Amino acid sequence: MEQIQNIENYLTNVGIKPSYQRMKIYEYLIENMNHPTVEMIYKDLSPHIPTLSKTTVYNTLKLFVDKEITQIITIEDTEARFDADTSTHGHFKCIKCGKIFDFSFDKTNLNIKQIENFDIQQTHLYIKGICENCKNIDKKNN
Amino acid sequence: MEQIQNIENYLTNVGIKPSYQRMKIYEYLIENMNHPTVEMIYKDLSPHIPTLSKTTVYNTLKLFVDKEITQIITIEDTEARFDADTSTHGHFKCIKCGKIFDFSFDKTNLNIKQIENFDIQQTHLYIKGICENCKNIDKKNN
């Protein structure tokens, strides 16, 4: 209710006309910070917005990315994931359970010499491996 | 000539039967460290191997990745890129000229707390922006 009100103002402030679909999709993104795919967003919102088209999900996300209120996570090469948290932070993907975890890192002391005169606009750190929970499950089974 | 000989031995050592196609594709990867796409590899090798199939390029790259002599670079969400340098190193993509630059970074001082008990297998650092050359071109035009 009030959340929607906030979203409406927020979208307006960044120059996006707050249509019902756009508000619902943005609301979904901030309530589900688990880096959803287009498919997940569409599947979950369809019951509540029966007329929703997958094209609208694609168009809306592209608009959000253009206006820089959403970032694309390409940690897997199969399909894109979306994140309403546009701050620079890292992503860990567990190859066992598939879950994607956020983590923060210090990009100031990366000490990168080769590109020090380059103009940096986006920094993405992707780490793959096995999360603590899956590690413990593995231990038990051995 | 001799290069091919080395590649033949190298592939054999990592457990890959060195067919002509596989040797040529691996040779292409180490001679073109510009992180080619499947399309680039296929286009460039086709004239020299007229019977080459794009499926063979896909199959061969998957085999190289499985045997860990090649890594997949997913810096763009459109198509996969391949890198015969499997060491942990960063990639910078210039959004003007599209070129992808390698750089080294010290992953030890990233200071990541949230995933310190996780089992890390791969680390990918992708940075996007404008390279020095394109920056200078921009300056001249303003």
Added chain:
DNA sequence: TTTATAATTGTAACAATTACAGAAATGGAA
């Protein structure tokens, strides 16, 4: 040479994404 196995090829299938044209909604001006 025969025969089994592995590698390659070409086509079809698939899945994610984009293009596009028509329908619906929106927001003034008359």
Added chain:
DNA sequence: TTCCATTTCTGTAATTGTTACAATTATAAA
């Protein structure tokens, strides 16, 4: 209100990167 222009949304078709699969070809041992 009605009319009209513009924007947004929708559904389908097209496109693109990738994978599945069956048939062909190459390889190598018996």
